[in-house]
Amino acid sequence: MAQIICLSCDIETYSDVDLSKGGVYKYSESPNFDILLFGYAIDGGEVQVIDLASGEEIPPEVIAALVDVTVIKWAFNSQFERVCLSVWLRRNYPQDFCGYSIAADTVSGYLDPSAWRCTMVWSAYMGLPLSLEGVGAVLGLEDQKLKEGKDLIRYFCMPCKSTKANGGRIRNMSENNSEKWERIKSYNQRDVEVEIAIQKKLAKTPVPDFVWNEYHFDQEINDRGIALDMTFVKQAIEIDQLSREKLTIQIQELTNLDNPNSVQRMKNWLADNGLKTDTLGKKAVAEMLKTAPDQLAEVLSLRQQLAKSSVKKYQAMHHAVCQDGRVRGTFQFYGANRTGRWAGRLIQLQNLPQNHIPDLEQARALVRSGNEDALSILYNSVPEVLSELIRTAFVPRDGMKFIVADFSAIEARVLSWLAGESWRMDVFADNGDIYCATAGKMFHCNVVKHGENSDLRQKGKQCELSCGYGGSVGALKAMGALESGMGEDELQPLVDAWRQANPNIVRFWWAVDRAVKECIKQKIPTETHGIYFSYQSGFLFITLPSGRKLAYVKPRIGENRFGGESVTYEGVGGTKKWERIESYGPKFVENIVQAISRDILAEAMKRLRYCFIVAHVHDEIIIEADMRMSVSAVCEQMGRTPPWAEGLLLHAEGYECSFYKKD
Incomplete structure (x- = not known):
């Protein structure tokens, strides 16, 4: 057989791990993970589907191509195929598997990403949707992804509920519904066909090699992962639960509400006590706290703590952590397809709360030791402390x-x-403070941080963050200008001054x-x-x-x-x-x-x-x-x-x- 140059592939898999919560690395390391179908095409030729679940085997030349770094492998969202096939090959063909790790690194166990290309990345590079179905629709491909795929995946690729009707089984196999099984094989074949069709459609505008190189080191970072202090994470989850129970009891005692988590019931209670509001959003509650009577202010403050959702990131860590204590797959290459920036996945490192606690190490140690009592005594809000400590879970x-x-x-x-x-370039050349320099230019005076006219620095900062891309009064408001003490009537003059500067x-x-x-x-x-x-x-x-x-x-x-x-x-x-x-x-x-x-x-x-x-x-x-x-x-x-x-x-x-x- 002639040397394979490129291999297009798509797989259907089973695991008892929730892919959306665990990510592909956690999903594939489950002992119950398996590949059910392997669809492939060699050098853009006819698509073949190997029914692995029914005992068929992948041809030796294809196994060789999967581990050969000179053969380019294509898939839509190829990270999924590459990681799943890495685990599957290690289990079933250990003599053939070859990773790319060095002894000091933690990327061992995965196929070298330099031999892989991703049609989803190509689609994102072209400003297209990040789904196979969406790309096919926008490009008007003759072959479209089969719409029934989600139902078929739910049936064969995820655990099912044990019932009397299904004989108590917790998983559907090919023999449980032969008609559906033939349809999922067709679905697998069609996905490879659509993926190849996208390649042909976009052939005139290829992704540059240097962008593929960026994709490859992105995959390397995802393979490496980052370690989590799971002792700390588990204690944080337990302390959060204890804290929430205490807060709930406190609010119940003050309001007599059975369920203080209910937004509607809380709004009704506040209205009955003379404080009407359309929302219990963070900004609205902060505004109400300025004027609310003491009893209502106490309830609002406790409700705000109870509503804090950033601690859910600890749960996300627990769901996604791999067996070696590292979490992988937290970055999506070209996730923002207007700019090509990375997007966060699973734990969302891109929007972690900031930390301002002066005694960060002490607070962290208290959480790690499970000392909820000390946290409650030393800090006004346990949920706030847990929120500020999220970053410290990464070690x-x-x-x-x-x-x-x-x-x-x-x-x-x-x-x-x-x-x-040029005046701004001069500031940067001197490693100056751009907020002070901007304020000085706007107000025609010298502005020094913590010194001369330092009160103007905040206005320079607000304008720098709001006005650089045509932002006006609305942008200043969105960036918190009014909350920082600026008056409504000075916003437009600030915009004008920034533009003149x-x-x-x-x-x-x-x-x-x-x-x-x-x-x-x-x-x-x-x-x-x-x-x-x-x-x-x-x-x-x-x-x-x-x-x-x-x-x-x-x-x-x-x-x-x-x-x-x-x-x-x-x-x-x-x-x-x-x-x-x-x-x-x-x-x-x-x-x-x-x-x-x-x-x-x-x-x-x-x-x-x-x-x-x-x-x-x-x-x-x-x-x-x-x-x-x-x-x-x-x-x-x-x-x-x-x-x-x-x-x-x-x-x-x-x-x-x-x-x-x-x-």
């Missing part, structure tokens, strides 16, 4: 430390560099707006500020300095609610559904700046690839480091400007710790 391996390093004001630096706002950034917004519109209207390439715009095959492409492209599906010129011209394109919008989205210059600038910031992080991760990166959060990298490694060396590597970003001033700062925290 390095024995004998190692964490080095945490992040970029300083990365988006502000990229925006200033692109727009050519940053004229080149404002010009950059509208230069991008013009370039996008001209490109779409005339279907010709345009350029501004080193950013290139092109139209091809129904897509708007924005080429970044790194060479990576942002894609916008089916762009066209429309009319906005003010009667002016606007750009619309198809994508996943605020409703989480595929829809037509409206955009304009400043919004495209936001995508561009965030995408370039993402590329800079990716460059830094490449340079630090062999330092055992275990996680990354926004613009921060977490390394499981040898005790001899220095923070300054890591920051020096991070702060190097990529060759494609000449003139951009980067700066990274870091610290070391024995558990993850925000320094």
Whole structure:
């Protein structure tokens, strides 16, 4: 048989672990995990389905191809296939399996990701949906994913409830419903066919090799995982349960409500006691606490503690942790397909609560020892303490430390560099405080943090966080301007002052707006500020300095609610559904700046690839480091400007710790 060049595949599997909670690594390490069907096609040829559940075997040449790093393997969401096949091959073909780990690393047991490609990543790169069904529909493929698949997967791939009618079984096998079994085989075959059809449809716009390289080290980080202090996690869950029981009893005693967790009953009780509200949201409760009578304030405060949901992350850790105490698969490559940024999965490291407790180590020790009484005495709110300690559940391996390093004001630096706002570049060159400098520019005075005119720094900060991408009064409000003490009547003047202080950034917004519109209207390439715009095959492409492209599906010129011209394109919008989205210059600038910031992080991760990166959060990298490694060396590597970003001033700062925290 001729040498196999590429292998497209799709599998149907069974496990008693909930995939949505445990993730593929936990799912596949269950003793009850198995692969039921293996669908594949060699070099784009006819699809074959191997019925492993019925005793059929995968041909030897295909087994050899799966472990051969010179054979490219394709799948939609290939992480699932790669991890599941890694476990299955280790169990069934240990003599053939070959991983890619070194002795000091924790990625052992998985097939080398460098031999894998992912059609879902390709779809995301093109701004398309992250589901096989969604991609097929948007691309108008002749072969579509079979809609009955979810029911078939629920029947064969998950445990079932034991009943008299089904003879008490807890799992459905092929012999339990031969008709459905034939249908799931057809479903498996169709998925491979659709995956190949997507490759053919997108062939004119391939993913660049350097992006595939980024995908591969993303998979390496996911394979490595990050260790959890499970003693601490389990105690946190128990303490949270005890705390919730105490809070519930306290509220019941004050209100006589059987179920104080009920939002409607609590709202009714508050109304009966003279305090009407439409919501018990965090902001609304905080506002009511300012004026509520003592008894109602006590109830609201207790209710707010009871409603705290961030402690659910401890439950997520418990569900997802693997047998070796590490949690894997917490990052999705290209999860944000407008910018290509990573998205969080399972525990969602991207939105961990900050920690402000001054005695963090002491609080952590009390939780780890299960001392709920001491926590209750020393701290006003046990749920708040548990929330602030979530980060500290992540720990390095024995004998190692964490080095945490992040970029300083990365988006502000990229925006200033692109727009050519020289006064801001001077601030960054001197490692100055951009919030003070902005306030000084806006109010024409000297502003020093904790010094001269320091009260103006907060206004500079609010404007920096709100106005860089065309934000106005609404953006300031959303960022908490009113809560920080600013008056409604001063918001518009603040917006005006920020824009007057940053004229080149404002010009950059509208230069991008013009370039996008001209490109779409005339279907010709345009350029501004080193950013290139092109139209091809129904897509708007924005080429970044790194060479990576942002894609916008089916762009066209429309009319906005003010009667002016606007750009619309198809994508996943605020409703989480595929829809037509409206955009304009400043919004495209936001995508561009965030995408370039993402590329800079990716460059830094490449340079630090062999330092055992275990996680990354926004613009921060977490390394499981040898005790001899220095923070300054890591920051020096991070702060190097990529060759494609000449003139951009980067700066990274870091610290070391024995558990993850925000320094």
